[in-house]
Amino acid sequence: MKKIDAVKHELNPMSLMALILSFMSLAVVTSLIFIPQTDRVYTLFVGIDTFICLLFWCQLLTDLARSNSKINYLKHHWPDFIASIPVIEALRFARIVQIFRVIRLLRSSHHIINNIRNNRREATVATIFLLLTVLVTVGSAMILMLESNDPESNIHSAGDALWWVFVTISTVGYGDHYPVTTLGKMLAAVIILCGVGLFGMVAGLVSAIISDPTKKKELDARRHEKEWQQMLDNQQRLLERLAQLEQRLPREENENAERTKCSEKTTNAPQ
Structure with a gap:
């Protein structure tokens, strides 16, 4: 973080x-x-x-x-x-x-x-929260004022207004609460359009996070670092084997020299 x-x-x-x-x-x-x-x-x-x-x-x-x-x-x-x-x-x-x-x-x-x-991502998240709060606050208050006095209305309480505004923003539209006045329908149209734009911002934010070029660069850098580390490990193993071979060569030369001397002594010994 x-x-x-x-x-x-x-x-x-x-x-x-x-x-x-x-x-x-x-x-x-x-x-x-x-x-x-x-x-x-x-x-x-x-x-x-x-x-x-x-x-x-x-x-x-x-x-x-x-x-x-x-x-x-x-x-x-x-x-x-x-x-x-x-x-x-x-x-x-x-x-x-x-x-x-x-x-x-x-x-x-x-x-x-x-x-x-x-901080574009953080700015987008802040804008989403701010717009959501404004829509909930203004939408629920206005729909309650516009619909509560109409005898045919089905939005009579604060809970009804909040539930209606959340359902309208999400464009789900259960139909249990809906405006009956002309001004209420106009308000609902505005909230629906704002809700579509709000979810478009959320979709864009998720898409940007998934296809983040910075994250891709970090993954590429990690992959290259892993490849370089493997190359270095292989090189280190090769150096260790060369060192072992260098240590074995003098001993083998000494052993060969001793064998040669022993064979010469055996050959030159009187029979």
Whole structure:
């Protein structure tokens, strides 16, 4: 796993995604202050906030695993972990620390585009998560507002709205929940098109990972290294055999010389 710098990791694509989601989370939590707890929209926003918190935890744990100094990372980011605890919406305002930290780095950095270009896969993953969150948040909230007051509608609760938006994004279309109003159908068309594009991005990402030229180069380099190692091993074995032959030759010459002397003595001996 690629390690990241203790400071510049704030500007990687996942952290930039967390910045945008932090604004969304704060907007959702602020809206909950003015919405009665008995309202269906309140339950919907709590579910959306929990979903965003899960994305926060994924981003924080990924950066923690990739950090060169995990203890130092925890010292600087413990408010982010606390702010990402689901259900307790009041803790979400601690995300302001993360927002100011990243905004400060954005103002002082001139390498953001290069950073994104160098981490295209991570940028794609961050974009997919961000688009998915926006679609779920906006789609479920709007469909609930558009359909809940219609007597012929079958989307009446936050659970119905969330289930409908996930089914629509995935283009599965079970048919148990569907819009009946004109605006609801137009919203469904937009979400279907966005869902197709989203899965196209996922397919492109998987294809890029499978046919990665960098990975192919690494495999070729490993194969060449293995071949060179085999050649070196064979050469080493040949050198060892030559050394053994060099050691045996003087002994065989001495033995031959002694045999020759013995045969000469036997021949010259008086009979």
